[in-house]
Amino acid sequence: xxxxxxxxxxxxxxxxxxxxxxxxxxxxxxxxxxxxxxxxxxxxxxxxxxxxxxxxxxxxxxxxxxxxxxxxxxxxxxxxxxxxxxxxxxxxxxxxxxxxxxxxxxxxxxxxxxxxxxxxxxxxxxxxxxxxxxxxxxxxxxxxxxxxxxxxxxxxxxxxxxxxxxxxxxxxxxxxxxxxxxxxxxxxxxxxxxxxxxxxxxxxxxxxxxxxxxxxxxxxxxxxxxxxxxxxxxxxxxxxxxxxxxxxxxxxxxxxxxxxxxxxxxxxxxxxxxxxxxxxxxxxxxxxxxxxxxxxxxxxxxxxxxxxxxxxxxxxxxxxxxxxxxxxxxxxxxxxxxxxxxxxxxxxxxxxxxxxxxxxxxxxxxxxxxxxxxxxxxxxxxxxxxxxxxxxxxxxxxxxxxxxxxxxxxxxxxxxxxxxxxxxxxxxxxxxxxxxxxxxxxxxxxx
Numbered sequence: 001x002x003x004x005x006x007x008x009x010x011x012x013x014x015x016x017x018x019x020x021x022x023x024x025x026x027x028x029x030x031x032x033x034x035x036x037x038x039x040x041x042x043x044x045x046x047x048x049x050x051x052x053x054x055x056x057x058x059x060x061x062x063x064x065x066x067x068x069x070x071x072x073x074x075x076x077x078x079x080x081x082x083x084x085x086x087x088x089x090x091x092x093x094x095x096x097x098x099x100x101x102x103x104x105x106x107x108x109x110x111x112x113x114x115x116x117x118x119x120x121x122x123x124x125x126x127x128x129x130x131x132x133x134x135x136x137x138x139x140x141x142x143x144x145x146x147x148x149x150x151x152x153x154x155x156x157x158x159x160x161x162x163x164x165x166x167x168x169x170x171x172x173x174x175x176x177x178x179x180x181x182x183x184x185x186x187x188x189x190x191x192x193x194x195x196x197x198x199x200x201x202x203x204x205x206x207x208x209x210x211x212x213x214x215x216x217x218x219x220x221x222x223x224x225x226x227x228x229x230x231x232x233x234x235x236x237x238x239x240x241x242x243x244x245x246x247x248x249x250x251x252x253x254x255x256x257x258x259x260x261x262x263x264x265x266x267x268x269x270x271x272x273x274x275x276x277x278x279x280x281x282x283x284x285x286x287x288x289x290x291x292x293x294x295x296x297x298x299x300x301x302x303x304x305x306x307x308x309x310x311x312x313x314x315x316x317x318x319x320x321x322x323x324x325x326x327x328x329x330x331x332x333x334x335x336x337x338x339x340x341x342x343x344x345x346x347x348x349x350x351x352x353x354x355x356x357x358x359x360x361x362x363x364x365x366x367x368x369x370x371x372x373x374x375x376x377x378x379x380x381x382x383x384x385x386x387x388x389x390x391x392x393x394x395x396x397x398x399x400x401x402x403x404x405x406x407x408x409x410x411x412x413x414x415x416x417x418x419x420x421x422x423x424x425x426x427x428x429x430x431x432x433x434x435x436x437x438x439x440x441x442x443x444x445x446x447x
Contacts, residue, residue, distance in 0.1 A: 045210075051210050052143070054110070055142045061078060062105040082099075082201065082203030084204040095215075097125050126389070142206075142212045145211035147190065160196075160200035161200070162200045190205060191230065191232055205233040214236060256348075284359045294344040303333060307330065320346055323346045366387070385401055385402060396445075397446070399432070
């Protein structure tokens with residue numbers, strides 16, 4: 001009934017509503033979709049949001065100074081961001097890894113003016129999540145909503161401490177879901193046009209009831225570095241899995257399927273005779289792996305996993321990476337232009353595992369394959385980096401998709417078998433020389 005009243009409003013009534021005026025006959029309808037403060041005569045979301053604002057904090061990261069004077073050796077602030085308390089009893093705060101990275105000490109400012117020293121519990125670079133703990137009484141915590149219930153067009157509110165300002169609230173909408181494409185890492189972002197600027201990193205993205213739906217982590221900017229209405233947040237579905245593992249073990253262990261994936265692009269789509277550019281291409285399947293048992297083969301293109309659309313390899317990694325070992329994931333894929341279905345069982349990925357398949361190698365979070373003649377740049381570089389998973393030793397070393405392997409520990413490699421042997425270092429650092437465009441780059445990989 002209330003919905004029908006709103007749908008039948010005249011243009012004048014719509015304008016009146018936008019100005020905060022209740023038209024005649026609407027007094028009984030105001031309690032429906034739009035929250036209305038009758039005492040002040042305004043539409044507002046303050047009631048739900050005000051319960052959350054005390055849980056939003058400012059995080060300051062300090063590092064060791066090397067100044068010429070003795071007093072300059074004290075830790076000095078070098079980065080600030082935002083965070084949110086998710087467990088008041090334990091003092092657990094979520095922020096971004098890039099906010100606290102490189103720090104030796106951390107402080108947390110509450111909205112009520114209190115200042116606390118914080119302890120770093122753990123981080124996860126792949127999802128840019130960090131967990132801090134403070135000890136204090138009278139703390140507030142945010143209510144957490146299921147991000148899988150979000151719909152494009154929902155209202156969204158970003159809260160944080162941007163550009164040196166005190167706590168700031170901005171409003172927008174959910175512009176898109178399951179966003180990926182910023183790389184081949186663990187990606188499944190919420191996109192919003194709520195204003196997010198420097199200093200908002202690590203702060204909460206809230207729904208219209210003030211519940212946590214994501215952690216603001218990055219923006220796309222047109223070059224000026226400011227807000228252009230495109231921001232991304234890690235959804236609570238992924239955040240809660242990562243935080244749970246960090247609180248339990250201090251680190252994040254991800255599942256795997258044994259499939260080496262890369263993102264589908266226009267060139268690969270043409271090679272495969274497809275008219276789509278979204279999906280994850282199976283480059284190879286490790287022998288004896290769950291992916292092999294599920295019947296996946298090279299050149300299969302995964303288009304959905306657990307009924308979620310796949311934008312690129314990061315979409316698959318995001319779903320597999322937060323699935324418990326033994327979980328069964330429904331996968332839809334294309335083979336020879338026809339859609340097929342299968343089920344893949346997730347196994348716990350082994351740290352440092354090197355898996356050599358028929359046409360590819362997976363090692364230390366990177367996938368390698370033999371380079372085609374057109375990819376060698378006129379040189380005899382036979383191995384190309386196919387994909388790099390975020391948060392892995394390969395990613396930390398700076399390896400990127402498209403790199404051509406020149407040598408490993410001073411030894412030239414010309415086959416996947418030779419590369420597999422060279423990368424098996426028993427935990428010792430590995431010196432990689434790669435060709436990247438017109439440059440030769442030396443990297444250190446720590447397994």
